Amino acid sequence: MGRRQPNRSLAALLTEADWTAGELARAVNALGVRYGLRLRYDRTAIAHWLDGSRPRPPVPGLVAQAFGRRIGRVVHVGETGLTPVASPAHETVLTTGDFIQRLSALCRADADPASRLALNRQMFTATDVRLPDWPAPVTPATGPGGATGGSGRPVDDPRLTDVVVIFTDLTEKYGGAHARSALGAYLADDVRYRLLAASHQDAQDFSLLGGSARLTHLLGWMAVDAGLPNFGYHCYWSALEQAHRAGERNVFPLTLRAMSMLALRLDDVPHARQWARSALEGAGPTVPPAVLARLYAGRATVRAVDGERRAALDDLLAAERHLEAADQGDADPFRRYPLAAFLHRRGEVLLALGDRAEAVSAFRESLAARPPNHRIARVLTHTHLSRTLLALGELETALDECRQALGHYEFTASHRATTALTAVGRALAPYRRHAGARELRARITEATGPGGAR
Template sequence: MPKTPNTRLWALLEEADWSGAQLAAALRHLASEHGQQLACDRSMVSRWLSGTTPRPPVPALLLEVLTRRLQRPVGAVDAGLSRAPSKVFDLSWEADPLRRLFQLTSADLDPGRRHLLGAGMYSLAALAVPATWKPREQPPTGPSLGSPRTTGRAGQAEAGQMQTMARVFAESAEAHGPGHVRTALAAYLGHDVTGYLQASATADLRRHLRSGAAQLTVLLGTMCAGDGADALAQHYHHTAVQLAVEAGDTATFAIALRTMSAHAHDLGHHTPAALNLAERAADASCHAAPVVAAYAQAHHNRHATLTALAASERLYEQASTFPGPFTHYPAGALHYQRAQTLATLGDQAGATGALTASLRLRTPAERQASTLTRARLAETLLTPTTAPECCPAPDSSGHPPLTLRTP
């Protein structure tokens, strides 16, 4: 039977002012971002326009490139791909973070469903955190409606346990790499933490439990990013922001925003949304501990960036830190952040000196950070001097928030 032309995809191409060849080029570029090779050309696009349904992973790639080009969400139905899912997991800010955390960890641990996570694409649209979002003064009054389980107990011991586990997982990732740790952390979040979050508790305890869950989720997202699972990392970071908002945890909210911005910068997305995340993180950290504020400083022009860097160093000198991925910021990490800022500003000599200082200050326990810092130093030495670009958040190196995210 004759195929029905895909008039919706035609309309989107016209709105995007793209030819078939330009769409094919954008699809190949996006696939390469995710470590995939896509054989796609103008003739293939013509077949889709004539009514042929593209095979996975093309539908997910197609929706993301059109979303980026048109700067608005484009769903499967919008593109005439009604038989393709518009999204693997809900990245809207209205979604229930506890339910999504349960769904993500369940799929992450199930070999039969893990392919769903790989089918997702890193979304630039999801970087736009609503301007009205900020940590609540009061956490939700009870268990999340429609959540996966309604049993379990939680008290101060469980809240303390979550803080200890965050430190254990962060130290293990630093010593052995994120790929050996993230599955265990996903299991802990999916099997234990989601149960704690649904138990009856006082308002103060609910706040501590959600705060701990947000920190563990940031940590897991950062491990996924270090392992090359960028779309999954974004889902976890997105969920962590929501949990921090519900917990009224300004510090973790700032760290999660800053981590999302650094991840986007790492992937080469120097977009206004990524820059806005960095600036909102800096604003949110104003009332946080100095160590958090030192981590969150970031701006997008030369003068503001140098000012923020100086402020970060002053805040670091004032900080009283304690062991843990969200309360400790190593001196080597501060020098790494300085190097990234100077490199972005075009000061190659300054960046080289800062990276050398960072390596000198690394402790034997900072194995992954030392390795990645050496790699960055080699890149800096091999990179020809170029004109400075605008200054988004310094990029990351696959590390957890304060101790590893900026290694």
């Protein structure tokens, strides 16, 4: 066996980041917590990497993200010199073959708990998203390519549209860990079979592809909400490819926006910034105002976290203008942006900018506009309110918001909701002498434990 070669790429990144080996180790450990990983690297481990050893996935991806956060640009895994020589079989399936094979691999992985967790441990190593050259609109009214509307846009397959609406509604009410396997099975059996049948006939069914892109995006959203961020990234990437093939200029930018919000949640600001910008650049002239409102609101969030106050507020205003022109009667989740969702996003932007009192007002307006049975959104909004009110010194009001969050939480199956409620419990720690705070902390611990909601 030959001697290992020193990892000069990793050494160069350490120099660029102005980090010691110990600082890199601590950054990787901290980032791993966000992915549910308990890592205990130290400077000795980094020294081994510099000598040529390679950690197992998903650590190379975490290293790239940690450097990206430090340097302020996207750092790809290949730049670290830690890329494994050979990819695991299930990862190879997702990066080779045609898009139907990759969709099949995703659905198979989702159906098997061991494969699903193994794939989620593989960090999503993103390449830069290149905005596509969109296919020319389909001109016939009917034919092998499927029916089209007057604008040349494919007419939605009503069966798939109904499934999108049903699973979106379930996710908004109860969370991504509820009924996700049913959506994966539907994609694997019904949709995949029809895509294969069309491909064997050399037919391009644009309405079927568009519906499949929506469902794959939705599967990614549910996976992320269930605490499977890397699996969700793979779903989003598949949805991008299908949306491009279908000429779906609503789904494509909204999927980029979803990827941007996920990257932001994982503290990967460089990718969040890149994808939020690309989402707006890729939105075509036929994109509805509601979609533009959602894209601007997403970029506002990234800019607020990135410290760009003026730009974030400008994006919020742009989102509001587009929302005023939007058709809120459209049932398609990919062509509407509910007012309650925008107001919640406004609250998050204002909170990131440090405008706590204004954020409280936005969150309360969001709750007033939100359907009572949208449990996940209510848990997230009430927990945001609780923590913000604590920061403003309004303990009793904060405790009331926490109680309301707990009332909805018992009906949810969402890792995101669990994380939000757990954060409130930590924020209440300094108030352990207060009887109400102690009681709520105990209730949160019981609710979020193994026997509570997921």
